[in-house]
Amino acid sequence: xxxxxxxxxxxxxxxxxxxxxxxxxxxxxxxxxxxxxxxxxxxxxxxxxxxxxxxxxxxxxxxxxxxxxxxxxxxxxxxxxxxxxxxxxxxxxxxxxxxxxxxxxxxxxxxxxxxxxxxxxxxxxxxxxxxxxxxxxxxxxxxxxxxxxxxxxxxxxxxxxxxxxxxxxxxxxxxxxxxxxxxxxxxxxxxxxxxxxxxxxxxxxxxxxxxxxxxxxxxxxxxxxxxxxxxxxxxxxxxxxxxxxxxxxxxxxxxxxxxxxxxxxxxxxxxxxxxxxxxxxxxxxxxxxxxxxxxxxxxxxxxxxxxxxxxxxxxxxxxxxxxxxxxxxxxxxxxxxxxxxxxxxxxxxxxxxxxxxxxxxxxxxxxxxxxxxxxxxxxxxxxxxxxxxxxxxxxxxxxxxxxxxxxxxxxxxxxxxxxxxxxxxxxxx
Numbered sequence: 180x181x182x183x184x185x186x187x188x189x190x191x192x193x194x195x196x197x198x199x200x201x202x203x204x205x206x207x208x209x210x211x212x213x214x215x216x217x218x219x220x221x222x223x224x225x226x227x228x229x230x231x232x233x234x235x236x237x238x239x240x241x242x243x244x245x246x247x248x249x250x251x252x253x254x255x256x257x258x259x260x261x262x263x264x265x266x267x268x269x270x271x272x273x274x275x276x277x278x279x280x281x282x283x284x285x286x287x288x289x290x291x292x293x294x295x296x297x298x299x300x301x302x303x304x305x306x307x308x309x310x311x312x313x314x315x316x317x318x319x320x321x322x323x324x325x326x327x328x329x330x331x332x333x334x335x336x337x338x339x340x341x342x343x344x345x346x347x348x349x350x351x352x353x354x355x356x357x358x359x360x361x362x363x364x365x366x367x368x369x370x371x372x373x374x375x376x377x378x379x380x381x382x383x384x385x386x387x388x389x390x391x392x393x394x395x396x397x398x399x400x401x402x403x404x405x406x407x408x409x410x411x412x413x414x415x416x417x418x419x420x421x422x423x424x425x426x427x428x429x430x431x432x433x434x435x436x437x438x439x440x441x442x443x444x445x446x447x448x449x450x451x452x453x454x455x456x457x458x459x460x461x462x463x464x465x466x467x468x469x470x471x472x473x474x475x476x477x478x479x480x481x482x483x484x485x486x487x488x489x490x491x492x493x494x495x496x497x498x499x500x501x502x503x504x505x506x507x508x509x510x511x512x513x514x515x516x517x518x519x520x521x522x523x524x525x526x527x528x529x530x531x532x533x534x535x536x537x538x539x540x541x542x543x544x545x546x547x548x549x550x551x552x553x554x555x556x557x558x559x560x561x562x563x564x565x566x567x568x569x570x571x572x573x574x575x576x577x578x579x580x581x582x583x584x585x586x587x588x589x590x591x592x593x594x595x596x597x598x599x600x601x602x603x604x605x606x607x608x
Contacts, residue, residue: 182221182249186209214367225245250270265310281317285309287352289355296325320342342366349366405419451596460567488595499514513601545575555567555570567596
């Protein structure tokens with residue numbers, strides 16, 4: 180994954196500027212107190228040039244190192260005569276999904292060290308010097324009033340800063356205490372709130388996300404999968420979790436599937452249980468030649484994630500025998516059932532020439548098997564509710580010898596997902 184950088188114009192007396200990275204313009208007419216969007220940037224050293232928008236006169240040129248798997252803001256700081264670029268990391272070392280994650284950055288050139296407090300005096304950040312960026316700290320989600328104090332005196336009060344749980348913010352003090360532009364506090368959302376980039380230490384990323392009302396309060400919630408990538412070049416992910424951020428309260432709940440490592444983890448939101456509230460289907464590919472799938476369905480009830488479907492329970496119940504018969508037939512029979520499904524492999528006589536004689540009689544007893552869950556798809560019924568279509572591969576003597584597929588339609592019966600239709604589809608290849 181690439182790194183991401185944005186640029187902040189925080190030089191109080193500098194004009195609007197154009198920004199060039201390696202001689203390619205990435206921002207035009209960027210004026211004081213404004214940010215660019217985050218842009219993907221390859222890691223490594225890059226040349227950044229800042230010029231006046233009107234005249235194209237160069238203000239500065241600087242080499243900036245972009246660390247691998249990083250999210251950062253590069254700020255144009257200090258007065259024009261002394262302006263320079265300051266890289267600022269926008270990645271907290273840990274992310275509290277139930278709290279606000281906030282850091283403070285002092286970019287007001289004529290202001291000495293400052294403290295940031297709440298109105299009643301609670302100190303959030305202490306003795307922050309010019310061009311210093313603090314570590315992130317957590318706050319209770321709320322509409323907060325922030326005060327900036329210098330030598331104990333309040334020099335700036337910023338009311339009603341709406342800060343939400345699970346989000347990452349920076350509070351930038353910009354401007355001048357004497358003259359214009361006056362002091363101001365910018366509190367943008369940082370890229371760690373929404374960009375998918377591996378963390379250089381933990382490797383945790385957002386694997387997939389979707390939005391729907393999953394708790395029944397009529398307000399859209401955010402659902403996402405997170406996981407750890409130890410190697411940013413590998414598609415393998417471990418420690419996968421499914422999380423729901425309540426759209427009303429911003430409170431986050433999470434659950435960890437029992438099988439929580441694999442490939443291509445993804446989400447599907449839809450009403451599987453018939454209560455007109457979206458449920459959460461999680462699918463994780465196991466990788467390897469077997470083509471197995473880890474799958475779960477969760478519902479939200481009483482502010483917790485309740486597991487309604489588990490692929491391991493399904494595999495334990497969906498058992499079949501696979502027996503080769505005379506005349507190029509294969510019987511696929513569900514355990515505890517008498518009537519088999521019959522697969523005709525007469526179109527593959529050459530492939531099975533070592534099993535049958537010239538008359539089509541089986542030379543020796545041969546058995547195959549039905550593998551565990553290999554795929555699962557949501558299928559909408561006539562009432563607008565989703566069922567699950569579970570797919571298992573039927574093999575012969577070895578894994579590469581695919582004979583067909585068992586397809587089981589599962590429907591929620593009020594307690595569990597039960598099979599309502601089972602069919603065998605022959606592999607025609």
